[in-house]
Amino acid sequence: MKFITTNIKNPWVSRFLMATAVVFLMAFSAVAQTESDSTEAEKPDLSLEFRYIEANNKTKILELIAKAKLEGIWQSQKGIQVHFYRDAEDEANLLGNVATDDHGLARYILPEGVEKYAGAGGEYTFVAVTDGTEQFDPVSVEVIVAESSFEMSLSEEDSVRQVHISLQALDAEGNEVPVGEVEVHLYIQRLFGLLPLSEDPETTDENGEVTADFSTVIGGDTAGNLIIVAKIEDHERFGNVEFQRKIKWGTPLIIDPNLSARELWSSRANAPIYLIAIVNTMLIGIWGVILYILFQTYKISKISKVSTRSPKLEKHH
Secondary structure, eight states, rough: OOOHHOOOOHHHHHHHHHHHHHHHHHHEEEEEEEEHHHHHOOOOOEEEEEEEEEETTEEEEEEEEEEEEEEEEEEEOOOOOEEEEESSOOOGGGGEEOOOOOSSEEEEOOOOGGGGGGOOOGGGEEEEEEESSOOOOOOEEEEEEEEEEEEEEEEEEETEEEEEEEEEEEEETTTTEOOOOOOEEEEEEEETTTEEEESSOOOOTTTTTTEOOOOOOOSTTTTEEEEEEEEEEEEETTTEEEEEESSSSSBBBOOOOOGGOOOSSSSSOOOOOHHHHHHHHHHHHHHHHHHHHHHHHHHHHHHHHHHHHHHHHHHHH
């Protein structure tokens, strides 16, 4: 400020310039502080995947998966409290509260009779709302699905096995009508997941029906049972709908009795008796030697203490 006061003779102009500079610096500092605080207070976005699942026209399930991108990696969020509502976020419409698990999943099974709250055309609206936390702001999502009648039957005639699917939904007047042009995926339930019956999904015709041949030769359980699964996946109107049936279309599983025999190559549970006895005897012998050495070491240390104490006693006498 010396440069200004030295070159400007009018003191009022100098004071005005100084005041302006001070105000400018204060304003700049306040803006910088505000931007810094907003940056520090900014919370990561919580991503929610909300879906509706219906199984065998009976069990209706709401599932929500919570994830967030932290340090460039999508991570499941555990312990997020989720509130499920019907129609709208209102205490009177609350269905239930569930916290997300280790996989970020909150699962709520809808009670029986929820269909009485369906709107025109059998449509439901479900809302999921998460609580705000120190890390995330509250988030709300909704899903709108329509009531459907999804059926599967299995038939076998002259060694020809077929899977029959039918799909119907309610129209605006409440009457059931067939639904065409809907993709249906067919699977076989296996131990670790679902095995597709074909590469491409089937599509319902104008009568809302699908007929697919079952020519797959595959192993079943000991009775030859298979579980056939038909699914409508992530449909914009019906959500996720599935139907399951069990039938003896598989090759019976034959359990080899030799697998449970006590042989050298068998599992630990079926090891030969003599091998178990030999190994245990060796272990007992090894631990016995170790314990014997430790005991002898203890006796030696005790004798050495007594021998070092004896000369002192003789000198004293």
